[in-house]
Amino acid sequence: MTDELVALLMRNGFVAPEEEAAELRAASRGNLDELVARRLTGEPLAWITGSVEFCGRTLRIAPGVYVPRWHTESVAWRAVERMPRGGRGLDLCTGSGAIAAVLMAERDARMVATDLDPKCVACARVNGVDAHVADLFEGVEGPFDVVTAVVPYVPTADLPLLQRDTFTFETPLAYDGGADGLDLARRAVEGARRVLRPGGALVLELGGRQPETLALDGFTDIRTIRDEEGDPRGLEATASTPSPTRQ
Ligand SMILES: C[S@@+](CC[C@H](N)C(=O)[O-])C[C@H]1O[C@@H](n2cnc3c(N)ncnc32)[C@H](O)[C@@H]1O
Structure with a gap:
């Protein structure tokens, strides 16, 4: 009954x-x-x-903090695969610290994390993550084995199409990725190139066809991450080993 x-x-x-x-x-x-x-x-x-x-x-999860979504689990598990045991990682746009917490638990990883929203940073700390209020890579020093990021990636014009509850309760800071949705993703790629060790991995959540369109100069072995239903959810890429400099 x-x-x-x-x-x-x-x-x-x-x-x-x-x-x-x-x-x-x-x-x-x-x-x-x-x-x-x-x-x-x-x-x-x-x-x-x-x-x-x-x-x-x-x-x-504290009120006001982005609630990690089920489809981000496939991104987190790829990051776990790429993280050496005891390795060092950076989780950008950490929110509640969800991905960082998984890497710490599964790989004993030494994680640092950043988010612009102090509410998120406080929440991530409650979840045991060494999180800091910062704009992406601000104040962060590499080298890292893995950089993870669920940056905001919704094109600004599509924000009104989000579910009513999302629009009513959550902040555009968690979603707004600029004109084509890739403003922060591009900055994440550029910064990751600087802070990853050669051979380290960038693991990035994206939406729709974005994994095919994002330029990844300085990275090799670029693969689309798919969820259990086969839908694209992001990409992983390996930081190129610098070619030896000529004497
Ligand atoms: C989609 S949420 C992802 C949160 C978390 N990684 C997860 O998957 O649950 C995006 C997060 O990015 C943060 N954010 C937006 N712009 C940022 C920036 N420039 N630097 C750092 N964090 C930012 C937001 O505050 C929000 O917590």
């Missing part, structure tokens, strides 16, 4: 009402009605419960 909360969520168009009802109940401290009322406004579930599952781990 469907319980009342599940039925309410279902009526309001939530696609996983049983799971959401269970999470809301688990997060409730005698204030279930208040939590449900917030959810019915479209506020992200993780902001209400304070946590989300990512790559099989529980991450703390």
